[in-house]
Every structure is written in structure tokens, then in C-alpha cells.
Amino acid sequence: MFNPEFLTTDNEAISGNTLIQYLQEQSPEVLQRVARSASGDIQDIIRHNVQGLLGMLPGEQFEVKIQTNRDNLAGLLASAMMTGYFLRQMEQRMELDSSLLGSGELDADLDADPGELRL
Incomplete structure (x- = not known):
């Protein structure tokens, strides 16, 4: 990997x-x-995303060759990395939400306005 x-x-x-x-x-x-x-799950999403960007012809039926320059490849790598970091953060948030919902601590906040997203 x-x-x-x-x-x-x-x-x-x-x-x-x-x-x-x-x-x-x-x-x-x-x-x-x-x-x-x-x-x-994260690996599958990133793999699907990159395949979508590059094209998804089945390798067993086609000889697929992709040609690019170094800058475009670096951009693709950076995009995949940022997608991975974002997905990992969301996965952690989902796990936290699930654990809080399971303990009943988050029930009161479900109908509340989530507020402004801050990064």
C-alpha cells in the first residue's frame, strides 16, 4: 500500500x-x-474516486495506458491524500456519533440546528 x-x-x-x-x-x-x-471502506472510496478520474475500462478486456506529466500526477496524489484525510475524519465522526447515540448522550441534540461549520 x-x-x-x-x-x-x-x-x-x-x-x-x-x-x-x-x-x-x-x-x-x-x-x-x-x-x-x-x-x-476508505480505501474502496479512494480507489473508486481515482478510477473515476482516470477511467474505468476493465483491464482484462483492454490494455489501458494512462499518460500524464509529473505535475498532474502530483495533483492526483494530493487529491487522493486529501480525500483520504477527509474520509478518515468523517469516519471518526461517524464512530463518535454512533458511540454517543448508543449511550444516549446525543439524543437531545438530534433536532437542534447543527450551527455553522467551522474548519
Whole structure:
């Protein structure tokens, strides 16, 4: 699922990127654990999203080749990552809602106005 080898590039464009530097400082075990923490549901949604963006011709009937440039591929990767983070947040919220509903603490708030969304 996660290939830590992509962090070993010496590209000048990313050499000043603090996130890449942080990732390079992490052990492969930590990176693998984080990558595996995405649930199967999240992986399925991201896979479906990326396939929708690239096109979904069945591989057994077609020889599909996709050609793009580095910037577009980086954009696709960034989009998939942001989608993953968003979906994980929503999954955690759903789990929290379910646990609060199960304990009866959220029942009074169900009919209330959810208010303004703050990020």
C-alpha cells in the first residue's frame, strides 16, 4: 500500500518541503502503520474516486495506458491524500456519533440546528 522509496528522491522542487523532510525522518514501520490505518471502506472510496478520474475500462478486456506529466500526477496524489484525510475524519465522526447515540448522550441534540461549520 505504501512505498517509502518515493521519499528518497533528490528533486530540487521538493528538497525544501518540510513535510517530505519530516517523512524522511520517520521509520518505515511508522509509515507502514499509518498507511495501514485506513479502513477498507476508505480505501474502496479512494480507489473508486481515482478510477473515476482516470477511467474505468476493465483491464482484462483492454490494455489501458494512462499518460500524464509529473505535475498532474502530483495533483492526483494530493487529491487522493486529501480525500483520504477527509474520509478518515468523517469516519471518526461517524464512530463518535454512533458511540454517543448508543449511550444516549446525543439524543437531545438530534433536532437542534447543527450551527455553522467551522474548519
